[in-house]
Amino acid sequence: MNCDRHLNHRTVFSFLAVRLTATTLLASSLLVYDAIAPYAWSASRWFGQSNIAIAQDAEESVNVRVYSAASPAVVSIETATGSGSGSIISADGLVMTNAHVLGSAQTATVVLADGRRFEGEVIAFGEGGLDLAAIRIPNQRNLPTISLARPNSVQVGQRAFAIGNPFGRFQGTFTTGIVSRVDATRGLVQTDAAINPGNSGGPLLNSQGQMIGVNSAIFNPRGSAGNTGIGFAIAIDRVQSFLTAVEEGRAPRTAQQSPMLGGGKPAQRIGLNSSPLSGNLDGESSVLPSDGSFFNAYTFEGRAGQRVVIEMTSDELNPYLILLKPDGTDLAQDDNSAGGNNARVTAVLPGDGLYTVLANSNQAGETGRYQLRVTAPTTTTSTRAVVLLQEQGTLGPRSPQWPEDGSPYQEYQFTGRAGQVVSIEMASPDFETYLMLFGEDGQLVERSNVPNPQNPNASMLVSLPATGTYRVIANAYSRTGRGSYVLTVRQEE
Numbered sequence: 001m002n003c004d005r006h007l008n009h010r011t012v013f014s015f016l017a018v019r020l021t022a023t024t025l026l027a028s029s030l031l032v033y034d035a036i037a038p039y040a041w042s043a044s045r046w047f048g049q050s051n052i053a054i055a056q057d058a059e060e061s062v063n064v065r066v067y068s069a070a071s072p073a074v075v076s077i078e079t080a081t082g083s084g085s086g087s088i089i090s091a092d093g094l095v096m097t098n099a100h101v102l103g104s105a106q107t108a109t110v111v112l113a114d115g116r117r118f119e120g121e122v123i124a125f126g127e128g129g130l131d132l133a134a135i136r137i138p139n140q141r142n143l144p145t146i147s148l149a150r151p152n153s154v155q156v157g158q159r160a161f162a163i164g165n166p167f168g169r170f171q172g173t174f175t176t177g178i179v180s181r182v183d184a185t186r187g188l189v190q191t192d193a194a195i196n197p198g199n200s201g202g203p204l205l206n207s208q209g210q211m212i213g214v215n216s217a218i219f220n221p222r223g224s225a226g227n228t229g230i231g232f233a234i235a236i237d238r239v240q241s242f243l244t245a246v247e248e249g250r251a252p253r254t255a256q257q258s259p260m261l262g263g264g265k266p267a268q269r270i271g272l273n274s275s276p277l278s279g280n281l282d283g284e285s286s287v288l289p290s291d292g293s294f295f296n297a298y299t300f301e302g303r304a305g306q307r308v309v310i311e312m313t314s315d316e317l318n319p320y321l322i323l324l325k326p327d328g329t330d331l332a333q334d335d336n337s338a339g340g341n342n343a344r345v346t347a348v349l350p351g352d353g354l355y356t357v358l359a360n361s362n363q364a365g366e367t368g369r370y371q372l373r374v375t376a377p378t379t380t381t382s383t384r385a386v387v388l389l390q391e392q393g394t395l396g397p398r399s400p401q402w403p404e405d406g407s408p409y410q411e412y413q414f415t416g417r418a419g420q421v422v423s424i425e426m427a428s429p430d431f432e433t434y435l436m437l438f439g440e441d442g443q444l445v446e447r448s449n450v451p452n453p454q455n456p457n458a459s460m461l462v463s464l465p466a467t468g469t470y471r472v473i474a475n476a477y478s479r480t481g482r483g484s485y486v487l488t489v490r491q492e493e
Contacts, residue, residue, distance in 0.1 A: 062207055066161050067174050069209035072144035074172070074202055076111040076165040077101050077135070081351060082449055085164035085202030086110065086135070087146045087211060089243065093118075093137030096243070097201030098216055099125050099255050102133050103326045104353055110137055113144075113172055124242075124251035129267065130187075131216050132234060132242045134251070146203055149210040151237045154182055160191045162215055162231070164202030170405070173199075179212075180230070187238040189213040195231030204233040212236050255354070267297035267356060272308070276373040281317060281361055292364035293320070298357045300374055302349040307421075309375050310345040311338050312359055316368025319343040320360040326353030332463040335362060337419060348421045348492055350461040388422065389414045389489035395431070395476050402475060407434070408482070409475040414489050416464040421492040425459040426474050430483020433458040434475040440468035461492065 073088040077097050084101030088094070095110055102108055102122055110118045118137045126132035137143070160179050165171040177193030191204060195215050204213040213233025245251040270277065285294035302308065312319040321343040323332045331347055338344035341362070349355065359372050391412055399408035416422060426433040426448075435448040435458040445465065448458035458477075464470070474487045 062159070063161070063174070063176060066205055066207065066209045067163065070146055070161075070203065070205055071163055071172055071174070072113050073146040074113060074163045076171045077201060078109040078111065079103065079105040081105070083165065084198060084200040085215070087201075087203045087214070088112075088143050089134075089145060089148075091141060091143050091145055093120070093140035093143060094246070095120060095135040095137060096214065096239070097133055097135065098131045098214065099133040100131055100326075101201045102135075102255075104255070108135055110135060111171065124246045124253065125255045126242050127245070127252060130234070130238060130242065132214060132239065133255075134243075134246045146205075147208075147210045148240060149206055149208075149212045149236050151240060154179060154189055154206075154212045154236065156180065156182055159207050160189075160193050160212070161205040161207075161209075162191070162193045162195055162199060162202060163205070164195075164199030164215060166196035166198040170198075177231075182235070184235075187235045188216075189233045189235050191231050191233065193231060195233075211239070214239055267299045270298045270300050270357075270372075270374060272300055272302075272374055272376040274374075276371045278369065278371055279359055280367075280369050281359070282367045288358075288360065293361050294365075294367065295322075295358045295360040298359065298372065298374075299354050300357070302353065302355045302376075304349060304351045306349045306376055308345075308347055308349060308355075309377060310347075310357055310373070311342065312344075312370055312372050313338065313342040314368055314370035317366040317370065318362035319370055320362045321345045322358040322360055323347055324356040324358065325350065326355060331355075332419075333465065334419070345463075346419055346421070347463045348461055386491040387488065388416075388491055389472075389487070391474075391487045392484070393474065393487065394484050395474075396482055401479070402473070406479040407476045408479070409473050412472045412474065412487060412489075413469055414472070415469050417467045418464060420464045421461065422464060423459065423461050423488075423490045423492050424472060425457065425488050426485055427457045427488075428483055428485035430485075431481035432456040432477040433481075433485060434477040435460055436473040436475060437462060438471040438473070439466060440470070445470070 075086045075088060075095060077084045077086045079102060081103055082101065084097055086095045086097035089096050106122050108120050108122060110120045120135040120137045122133060123136045124134040156179050158179050160177050162175045164173060166173050175194040177191050179189055180192050181190035183190065189204060189212060193204070199215045202215050203211045204215055206212050213235050215231065215233045242251065279296050281294040281296065285296050288295055310321055310323060312321050318341040321334045322330065323345050325331045332345045334343045334345045336343060357374065359370060389412060393410050395408040395410065399410060401407065402409050424435055424437065426435050433456065437445045439445050446460050446462045448460045472487065472489065474485065
């Protein structure tokens with residue numbers, strides 16, 4: 001299985017904006033006063049460093065001002081199935097986030113920057129798959145808010161700032177960059193400010209601390225989990241249209257389709273075990289931003305533990321399949337598992353919800369006809385899960401500490417094959433557990449959800465993207481987590 005073709009490449013920008021006026025004056029004096037040349041060269045270096053320091057101080061002042069102004073109104077969003085970020089739009093409790101952060105949830109916990117927690121009601125979703133949603137916190141009158149930038153005010157090259165809750169564990173994280181591109185057709189702002197999983201739904205800001213976009217979990221292909229150096233936000237123009245629809249009561253109360261790619265062409269609804277359907281990739285299809293290849297989107301209703309098989313065949317192009325979870329993140333990909341150039345994805349669905357299939361091509365620009373079928377095989381005989389790894393351990397003061405937050409962890413390995421479905425569970429009577437799975441290339445494959453009082457034990461169901469050795473990080477959710485645990489990795493098919 002070849003999953004490397006969709007890798008994004010970081011675009012590096014370099015700017016030099018230091019004016020060394022003093023250096024220029026002193027350098028010109030060398031033509032007359034040769035005897036003081038050593039002094040002049042020394043002074044020119046000193047003045048140059050001084051100007052650089054002044055520029056750095058000014059830049060830091062902007063950073064501090066933006067963060068101080070906006071961060072009180074940036075919140076963490078928690079549901080039973082995951083977490084993300086959001087922004088308080090009005091003092092009476094209107095909160096905006098991504099639709100994929102909420103999934104099918106009707107309520108969500110909103111955690112403010114000062115630690116206060118509120119239960120909110122999900123009141124609206126974006127139309128046509130636009131990845132926006134609104135939450136209402138009741139009985140509020142004086143919450144901090146984020147101001148909105150004017151429509152059409154975003155310029156390529158301007159500074160950009162992101163605040164959010166990356167990985168659901170670091171609320172209030174602040175990153176900086178620039179606006180790299182404005183895609184008016186798709187309503188997206190591209191930035192090189194670091195945007196990681198968990199930042200979804202948080203604001204992208206300008207130098208005045210005004211929102212210029214909503215950070216969105218635009219599809220990142222397997223093998224490039226986390227920040228790839230290219231992030232996307234839903235542009236303020238579409239954000240304001242959505243908020244107007246919410247205010248006027250016109251916004252849908254439920255998600256109309258799986259949110260994907262910041263809102264694109266509507267996905268076609270398909271049924272499991274129905275007849276194969278015919279499609280065509282061409283200039284009318286949607287385009288993956290990561291590599292420019294065409295795709296058509298389809299959605300189907302799935303349930304937790306259900307095994308599905310998706311096949312895409314064609315004589316005119318090289319098919320590529322991508323299966324997205326209800327929250328818009330990647331579940332599985334395949335290039336040629338169905339023989340020849342044909343693609344097949346086999347996966348066990350991790351939860352109930354609306355799943356999205358992207359019928360895609362292996363290379364950018366490929367066009368042609370294809371057939372697609374999604375089935376949910378049934379079996380009368382139960383298969384017994386095979387234990388691949390089971391370890392008992394203890395986390396304590398002498399355990400290694402995870403660099404990002406100082407939480408204790410232990411590392412284990414197992415060998416898996418492409419398409420193999422495994423469940424990983426870490427159970428402890430003493431502390432809240434957390435799991436991360438890394439591939440042989442060192443990239444994050446999957447991480448567990450944020451633990452909650454009803455379920456403090458971490459677990460995840462994963463379809464392995466490639467054959468090789470995998471690393472399991474058995475982690476405590478907080479740096480104070482201590483005690484015994486049991487780690488189990490099972491093959492589920």
